């Protein structure tokens with residue numbers, strides 16, 4: 001059986017996802033929907049997708065579609081995931097899966113009631129490089145993990161009409177890229193949290209354009225996470241243990257990881273030409289073929305924990321979006 005996909009929102013990430021999807025063997029892109037018929041038709045032609053809709057509502061009524069990839073801006077995820085679930089579709093939703101953990105609790109309940117598959121597209125967790133780094137940690141190759149330092153920053157487009165700078169679209173560094181550092185921390189430590197400390201700078205448009213946070217876990221592990229839309233940061237994750245460290249350049253889209261200890265220096269390289277969205281898509285197909293309702297790699301509880309950390313950071317830095325007031 002082949003899993004049929006619909007893409008909801010024909011923007012930038014949808015394009016990258018569709019590009020990598022070309023090598024995914026167990027699924028087919030059957031439909032795409034955009035608010036603009038021109039955009040969906042163009043997208044469908046470019047990626048050889050049979051059906052192009054100008055309405056999300058119409059697309060999710062297509063009985064042939066098994067799963068919808070929600071690729072709209074953060075603020076719409078809550079509404080669009082509900083639309084899919086109410087119409088009997090499984091969902092892979094872009095990160096952050098919702099703007100806060102209260103929204104996610106509602107989505108989780110709905111997915112459970114409908115007995116449908118639901119997962120956040122935290123694609124990083126499925127990358128072979130990250131899986132290799134996790135394996136090194138589990139094998140104790142760097143000893144007990146004590147610290148994580150992670151940064152993700154670039155010169156963002158600060159035009160208010162673009163999603164990154166626009167508070168109405170839930171813009172800002174934390175929800176867009178800080179989430180990757182938090183997800184990394186959760187992968188490395190996977191522990192109860194003891195405390196969180198956060199600082200931020202705000203742009204003229206009212207979003208966090210620079211932030212710094214520290215998380216301490218109950219086992220003593222600590223993470224320092226920086227994200228920026230004003231500067232290009234080092235863009236690396238370094239995981240420090242009592243016996244050595246693991247360095248992962250561009251960790252959110254990792255292609256390389258280095259294990260560095262007194263005894264060994266090992267480099268892992270993923271030489272595949274894709275960006276890596278194919279791994280999560282392949283996994284979703286496999287899970288759907290097994291009638292699973294969640295991913296064991298990115299369970300909803302993990303997404304909830306990450307969102308609850310972001311809720312706390314937002315409380316500390318005073319970041320509220322206009323539609324939440």
Ligand SMILES: NC(=O)c1ccc[n+]([C@@H]2O[C@H](COP(=O)([O-])OP(=O)(O)OC[C@H]3O[C@@H](n4cnc5c(N)ncnc54)[C@H](OP(=O)(O)O)[C@@H]3O)[C@@H](O)[C@H]2O)c1
Pocket residue numbers: 008009010011012013014033034035036039071072073074094095096121123163169175176
């Ligand atoms: N996994 C990753 O590596 C990655 C990378 C980038 C982004 N993302 C995530 O993907 C999501 C989309 O990001 P993107 O960069 O693709 O965004 P985008 O291109 O700016 O927008 C995506 C889609 O959202 C809808 N949209 C945009 N602005 C809107 C507005 N003002 N009002 C109503 N709808 C609007 C549009 O859908 P229509 O086509 O229907 O008009 C648009 O095509 C975000 O949640 C982001 O966090 C993930």
